[in-house]
Every structure is written in C-alpha cells, then in structure tokens.
Amino acid sequence: MNKGQLLYEGKAKRLYQTEQEDILFVEYKNSATAFNGEKKAEIDGKGILNNRITTLIFERLKEYGIDSHFIERISDNEQLVRKVEIIPIEVVVRNIAAGSLAKRLGVEEGTPLKRTIVEFYYKDDALGDPIINNDHIDILGIATKEEVETLYELGLKVNGILQPIFEDVGVILVDFKLEFGRDKEGNVLLADEISPDTCRLWDAETKQKLDKDVFRRDLGSLIEVYEIILSRLGGK
Amino acid sequence: MNKGQLLYEGKAKRLYQTEQEDILFVEYKNSATAFNGEKKAEIDGKGILNNRITTLIFERLKEYGIDSHFIERISDNEQLVRKVEIIPIEVVVRNIAAGSLAKRLGVEEGTPLKRTIVEFYYKDDALGDPIINNDHIDILGIATKEEVETLYELGLKVNGILQPIFEDVGVILVDFKLEFGRDKEGNVLLADEISPDTCRLWDAETKQKLDKDVFRRDLGSLIEVYEIILSRLGGK
Ligand SMILES: Nc1ncnc2c1ncn2[C@@H]1O[C@H](COP(=O)(O)OP(=O)(O)O)[C@@H](O)[C@H]1O
Ligand SMILES: Nc1ncnc2c1ncn2[C@@H]1O[C@H](COP(=O)(O)OP(=O)(O)O)[C@@H](O)[C@H]1O
Ligand SMILES: [Mg+2]
Ligand SMILES: [Mg+2]
Numbered sequence: 001m002n003k004g005q006l007l008y009e010g011k012a013k014r015l016y017q018t019e020q021e022d023i024l025f026v027e028y029k030n031s032a033t034a035f036n037g038e039k040k041a042e043i044d045g046k047g048i049l050n051n052r053i054t055t056l057i058f059e060r061l062k063e064y065g066i067d068s069h070f071i072e073r074i075s076d077n078e079q080l081v082r083k084v085e086i087i088p089i090e091v092v093v094r095n096i097a098a099g100s101l102a103k104r105l106g107v108e109e110g111t112p113l114k115r116t117i118v119e120f121y122y123k124d125d126a127l128g129d130p131i132i133n134n135d136h137i138d139i140l141g142i143a144t145k146e147e148v149e150t151l152y153e154l155g156l157k158v159n160g161i162l163q164p165i166f167e168d169v170g171v172i173l174v175d176f177k178l179e180f181g182r183d184k185e186g187n188v189l190l191a192d193e194i195s196p197d198t199c200r201l202w203d204a205e206t207k208q209k210l211d212k213d214v215f216r217r218d219l220g221s222l223i224e225v226y227e228i229i230l231s232r233l234g235g236k
Numbered sequence: 237m238n239k240g241q242l243l244y245e246g247k248a249k250r251l252y253q254t255e256q257e258d259i260l261f262v263e264y265k266n267s268a269t270a271f272n273g274e275k276k277a278e279i280d281g282k283g284i285l286n287n288r289i290t291t292l293i294f295e296r297l298k299e300y301g302i303d304s305h306f307i308e309r310i311s312d313n314e315q316l317v318r319k320v321e322i323i324p325i326e327v328v329v330r331n332i333a334a335g336s337l338a339k340r341l342g343v344e345e346g347t348p349l350k351r352t353i354v355e356f357y358y359k360d361d362a363l364g365d366p367i368i369n370n371d372h373i374d375i376l377g378i379a380t381k382e383e384v385e386t387l388y389e390l391g392l393k394v395n396g397i398l399q400p401i402f403e404d405v406g407v408i409l410v411d412f413k414l415e416f417g418r419d420k421e422g423n424v425l426l427a428d429e430i431s432p433d434t435c436r437l438w439d440a441e442t443k444q445k446l447d448k449d450v451f452r453r454d455l456g457s458l459i460e461v462y463e464i465i466l467s468r469l470g471g472k
Pocket of ligand 2: 260
C-alpha cells in the first residue's frame with residue numbers, strides 16, 4: 001500500500017489517500033494541542049505512542065464486536081484505516097465529572113456521576129466545538145435521528161467495554177471522545193482515534209492523570225504517562 | 237388578599253406569601269438586567285408593562301387550554317399566582333436564529349430555522365445558566381424523564397399558540413424562554429412570566445426589535461417598544 005496524496009492535515013494526524021479508494025493512511029504526528037489549538041507543542045514520541053495505543057484499543061473493541069475504521073498498524077506512526085465520511089459530532093462519554101462538565105454543572109472534578117452520560121459537540125474548530133442537543137443536530141442536518149440514537153448507544157457500549165479493560169489494569173476511565181463516520185453503504189463506523197489525547201485516564205490508586213491533561217495543565221511529562229498507559233494495556 | 241412575607245427577590249420580580257399557603261403575590265419591578273446581571277438599569281414603567289403583557293399572554297394561553305400559575309392581575313404592577321416548586325430548567329423555544337443560537341451554530345441572526353427547536357438551560361445564576369442535555373438533567377435530578385418530555389411538548393405547544401397570535405398583529409415570535417413548576421399534586425404548570433423580557437419579538441415589516449434586546453444592545457427606548465407590544469396585543 002503506497003502513501004498517495006495528503007488529504008487532510010489535522011491537529012494530531014495526517015490522512016493520505018492510498019491506491020485503494022476506500023483505504024487511508026493515517027500518520028500520527030508529534031503535535032500536542034489544547035484549548036482549541038491555542039496551546040501547542042511538538043513532543044517527540046507522542047505520535048508513536050498514540051498510534052500504538054489506538055491500535056490496541058481498536059483491536060480490543062473489535063474482539064467485543066465493535067467495528068471501527070481500523071485495519072492495521074503498518075509502522076511506528078502509521079496505520080491503515082477505512083475511509084469514511086466523518087459525522088461532525090464529537091460523542092463525549094463521561095463516568096466521572098471532569099473538565100467542562102465539572103464547570104458546567106458546578107460539580108467538583110472527580111465526583112462519580114449517578115450514571116454514565118453522553119454529550120454531543122459540534123465538530124467545528126471555528127465555532128470552538130460547541131455542545132449541541134438533538135434539535136441542533138436536526139436543523140444542522142449533520143446526522144439523522146437514527147444515527148443520533150446509534151451514536152448514543154455506541155458511546156455507552158464502547159464505555160461498557162473499555163471501562164473494565166482499564167479497571168483491570170488499575171486505570172479509571174473518567175471520560176472520552178469518540179468520532180464516527182459513514183462508510184460507502186451508509187453504515188455508522190467508529191473512526192478517528194482512542195488514545196490518552198481523547199480520554200481522561202486516572203491511576204486508580206494515586207489518581208495521577210495519565211492523559212492529555214498532563215499537557216493542558218502542565219503536570220509533567222506527557223510521554224511518561226502515555227507510556228504507562230501503553231504498558232498497562234500490554235503494549236510496548 | 238394581603239401581602240405577607242417577602243419570599244424571594246429576583247432580578248425582575250418580588251414574590252410575597254399571601255394568607256393562602258398556595259397563592260403568591262408577584263410584584264413586577266422596574267429593573268432591567270442582562271448578561272447574567274452584569275448590565276443593570278432601573279426603567280420607570282417597565283414593571284407595569286410586563287405585568288400587563290404577561291397577564292394578556294397567560295389569559296390567551298388559558299383560552300387555548302394551557303394552564304399556568306396565573307390567577308389574576310390585581311394592580312398596575314402586581315398579580316396573584318399559584319405557588320409552585322420551580323423546576324430549575326429554562327425552556328427556550330426558537331423559530332429563528334438569534335442570540336446565543338446564532339453564535340453556537342455560526343448562523344446569521346434572522347435565519348429561519350428548518351423547524352422550531354427547544355433547548356434546556358440549567359437555571360443557576362452562579363453557573364451562568366449553562367445549556368444542558370437530557371443526561372445532565374437526569375444526573376442533576378432536577379426533573380424526571382416524563383417531566384422533560386412534558387417541558388419539551390409544552391414548549392412547542394405554547395409556541396404553536398403564541399406564534400399566530402403575534403403574527404396576526406405584525407410581530408414575529410423569534411424565540412422565548414419558559415419556566416415551569418410543580419404544584420402540590422405534582423402537576424407541571426407553566427409559571428414565571430412571558431413578556432418582552434423573556435421573548436424576542438420583531439416587527440414583521442421593519443424587523444425592529446420590540447424586546448429586551450433594545451436594552452441589551454442599546455437600541456433605544458425599552459418602554460416605547462414594550463408599549464408597542466402591549467398595544468398590539470390589545471392592551472393599554
Ligand atoms: N476513517 C476516517 N476517514 C476519514 N476521515 C477520518 C477518519 N478517521 C478520522 N478522520 C478525520 O481525520 C482527522 C484526524 O486528524 P486530527 O489531527 O485528529 O484532526 P482534527 O484537528 O480535526 O481533530 C479528523 O478530522 C477526523 O475526523
Ligand atoms: N408560581 C411561582 N411559584 C414560585 N416561584 C415562582 C413562580 N413563578 C416564578 N417563580 C420564580 O420566582 C422568581 C421570579 O423572579 P425573577 O425576578 O424573574 O427571578 P430571577 O432573577 O431568578 O429570574 C424566579 O426565580 C422564578 O423561577
Ligand atoms: Mg482530532
Ligand atoms: Mg426571571
């Protein structure tokens with residue numbers, strides 16, 4: 001499979017066409033960004049770690065029956081994925097109050113929620129990824145009612161799989177963000193990445209943050225904590 | 237009915253106990269506030285106008301089968317209402333993009349929406365009345381699933397009644413905010429006020445703003461435009 005034209009350069013990854021119309025090359029960059037791109041840094045080794053962690057997670061999800069765009073990891077910082085039409089909705093699943101939820105509801109960070117909740121954000125950098133409800137999604141015309149239900153259900157389902165996987169290795173899955181896309185047949189497929197860039201992960205004992213909050217809040221070495229996650233998941 | 241103890245002083249009204257446990261005196265103040273209380277003014281005559289306009293609207297809604305807390309207007313700036321336990325959710329109904337919706341979705345103010353939409357905001361001044369979804373409502377425990385459906389349906393129903401009433405007198409009902417409460421039997425009842433403080437109302441011909449945006453955005457005399465609304469609704 002050869003790397004063709006660069007299709008899209010995002011904040012954390014580059015997408016390239018391959019010779020096969022419906023398969024893409026994803027190259028994980030070393031860039032770290034936060035606060036809608038306001039804070040930026042290049043961090044050696046980050047791309048490799050996220051490529052490996054995302055791979056492990058998509059493989060585990062596959063075992064539990066969750067299809068994703070993931071095909072295979074083909075180098076340190078590259079993987080092949082199925083091309084989809086991304087639904088511009090960030091599906092955020094939360095088990096414990098943190099970040100914007102703690103602020104929104106005036107709840108102390110770390111408070112367990114009565115139950116797992118799902119939020120939708122409009123994936124639009126220029127608008128700052130605003131939170132939206134089902135009526136907003138409807139008038140924006142970005143997903144059908146059935147798709148919205150699917151996103152909600154898949155969000156909870158992925159959580160139900162990942163929470164115990166992390167728990168088994170002493171990590172609390174606080175919250176995470178998923179992206180989905182439509183394949184050529186219109187099936188909704190889990191896409192993008194699942195990594196410490198897109199999850200909040202806390203050590204179960206020490207409550208140490210093992211995710212991008214280390215970068216957002218200047219709490220130490222991002223590489224060190226991402227390596228902890230990789231090794232806890234059985235990778236190296 | 238005698239005015240008893242002051243129960244609550246809000247930004248726009250004062251609530252007093254009466255000798256009857258389940259009936260309250262509402263006194264409409266002349267205060268205008270915006271941006272979560274950051275902008276403030278005393279405007280002579282505002283209380284009288286909102287008391288009259290709210291009365292007319294609750295009376296019209298009653299004719300169309302919508303029960304509210306409203307009992308009767310008893311003076312220029314006072315009315316009697318049934319006491320309820322306010323559900324701390326602001327139900328916002330929108331026909332046309334304006335204000336925070338225009339910003340959230342990046343839509344030009346004045347753009348008609350594909351369909352009427354409903355938004356829920358957590359009524360909490362300290363948090364700045366954040367927008368919330370059904371899952372937030374659930375974990376906050378501020379309304380049941382059935383009540384949330386009722387709020388949504390009543391929002392659309394009130395819109396279906398008020399939109400043509402305003403249209404008939406040359407006014408576009410752009411959006412509005414409702415509050416609801418529970419009576420002693422647990423019935424959900426429309427409460428608070430419906431006035432140019434809580435609606436966006438535009439002249440159908442000139443698109444002149446006939447609501448609190450006149451105050452928010454320094455567009456002229458609030459009293460003059462509230463008087464237009466009162467007289468168009470057949471009041472004086
Ligand atoms: N399978 C896929 N097909 C097409 N686009 C994808 C796929 N998976 C992820 N994407 C999109 O590619 C981009 C990934 O790069 P990223 O650096 O994370 O971008 P962003 O800065 O938009 O978050 C995102 O816009 C994401 O939605
Ligand atoms: N029938 C009612 N019973 C009890 N409380 C009510 C009733 N109608 C309205 N309220 C509450 O009384 C207050 C009205 O005063 P207002 O000045 O609008 O307050 P605020 O500054 O909270 O908006 C609001 O908190 C509103 O929710
Ligand atoms: Mg991304
Ligand atoms: Mg009020």
